[in-house]
Amino acid sequence: MSNGLVSLVGAGPGNPELLTIKGKRRIQEADVVMFDRLIDPSILSYASSDAELINVGKLPHHHKVKQSQINQMLVDFSLEEKKVVRLKAGDPFVLGRGGEEAQFLKVNGINFEIVPGLTSAIAGLAAAGIPVTHRDYASSFHVISAHLKKENGSLDWPNIAHQEGTLIFLMGMENLDLIVGQLLKNEKSADTPVAIIQWASQWRQRDLTGNLDNIQAKVQKSGIGSPSIIAVGDVVKLHDEINTVLPLFGKRILVADNGSKRLINGLRDNGASVVTYRRGTNEKTIFDIGKILNYENIFFENFPSFETFIDELNEKNRDIRTIGDTRLLVKSTKLAKMIKDTGIIVDDVIDAEELAVLDNVAIIGGAGSHNLGKDNFFKIYQRNTSSNNNLDFDTYTEMLFISKVAVTDLMDSIDVEQAESIKSIKALAMGESVQELLLSQGFTNVKLVTPKTNEVINDLLEGKI
Structure with missing residues (x-):
């Protein structure tokens, strides 16, 4: 009989950075994660957005799910050929039920492995x-x-x-x-x-x-x-x-997982607990690139719109030379530099007022654009959200938003009740446009911070924010 794999994973004493490399990999690969109550919720952010997260935690004198049920669930999921992680605090074999679960899996012919963790002892x-x-x-x-x-x-x-x-x-x-x-x-x-x-x-x-x-x-x-x-x-x-207490100890900061570790690691190195939330993903929509190429000017609202445009050109067996004398425009020098790093130089940087009076321009962007509905706007990608309902919003001292998209990614990925509950948490906005969006959405404790990583960390260290 073929079956999946059950990994009995030790999560360590609590700090997510004390999870082993193999433990993290198994969580990332899992179809199902069955976790205990002592697991820091941020560890669950390593799981795929498609993974099923099941809380089987136990309190003293109150078992949320009985051990016999947990054992059977491990077997049943495995027989469905799923990769299952049984995530346990500390080490699964130190004063836990890991040994009993392993025995049950062995008796039932289930493939399993032990992934040790740092014991809290x-x-x-x-x-x-x-x-x-x-x-x-x-x-x-x-x-x-x-x-x-x-x-x-x-x-x-x-x-x-x-x-x-x-x-x-x-x-x-x-x-x-x-x-x-x-x-x-x-x-x-x-x-x-x-x-x-x-x-x-x-x-x-x-x-x-x-x-x-x-x-x-x-x-x-x-x-x-x-x-x-x-x-x-x-x-x-x-x-x-x-014993050493780092200066940001006690702060628990929610930050978008943007792939860049400089900010996250900088905060953690100074003692903050940083929890990352899942970002949305861009999906290309169906659009007529030929119509866009008929315009004399193409205005890219953001980097994803540029990436999607180039990707569509490539799929049509074309490249940037196809645009001929068409001018490429963007709204900021930062975006111009990002595009230049790909080997393409834009023709000009223009602001909203200049864009509004410009003739013969195709504006391309995504579903969240304020240009939606205009005849010359092309929605060439849409944003798909990943659920963040597993986050425990009662525990955060600050939320740090690196961009407007980071705000919408979070707000679109949690339920209405959660979205309302977080509006009183201190929200650190990295940029004026981010601040404006947070205020427009009803956040009541918004603080504008510099968009530079080192300065944000220094301001936190100095107690300025």
Whole structure:
């Protein structure tokens, strides 16, 4: 029996950049992605726009989808010859259900693979400046689940308490009182350092340190909760010495995925959490290029209109020489330079007023053009949107729009309720035309920023925006 492939993928501790290269590739190739609740939604943006995204996340005492159902879904999708990613927080084989899922797939004759991930037990502590081992403090570490099956019974507390290495408890916040009580009862010193890291490696990470004597009171006062890692041991002393907080930590910025990584990487390198959303794609429409070539002037509204025009020429076994003495016009020096980089030099740069009085000109553009309806306008491409309904808009501190098309790509790809909800989030507009569009669409917190990457990052660093 032929079937697809199930990839049990570890997503790492939370930060999307800590996903492995193979894990990212498997998500990009997947027909179906079944993900847990602790997965940062931005990781899902790697999935194809055609992929089916299924939230099978679990909360304490509440399973959104039962494990038996998850197991069967993996089998059923695979039998439909689909590529399935079971995306799990951390590493799929460290205190998760990855082993059980692998067993079920094996029994049912399903092709599967394991794609390891960085376990939060190690990487999560590192994100808070806490090494699990250190020559001066600990030569071993012990990862312990504080959330066991009932049939497993209680933990061997006397053995755990007398271990000299670092104790790392996962899924333990609900049982913090039990953990502290049992360690003290079994003669662990009350002065033993304790750290709690919530949402480790993510933009919302919170750290709390204390000792076995005072950590419960500190937790109650701070309100820190699940999901958290609890670390017990002398390595916690290194938190204040090693931990580094980057200047843009705490900012979560939504940016269009435009293929250029300079802006995105620059923000991330300074500590911001950057989430990219899917862009629309251009699709050529049916048009008569012969009619366009009858005009003495051709005005390109944007670079996609130029690309589509040249592509149509090539399909008709023609090239730029076909236009003869026809003048090529654009609206900005930036667009003129982009076209020049392809080897073609435009004849002139004109503004809207000059265009309005120009005779014998074909205006070519897309569906969003303000020239729609004019007799001399040719819509030669249309914009197809990709859904972004998976984005969690409650978490963004800023949205950064690099162009007008980036605005429409987002607004056209989410539902009406989401579109209304984001209008109060601070919107950073890279250019006056972008600012005008955002204001016209009802955004209430719009800030004009320079269209230059370095200056945008510097303004954020200096708190100007």
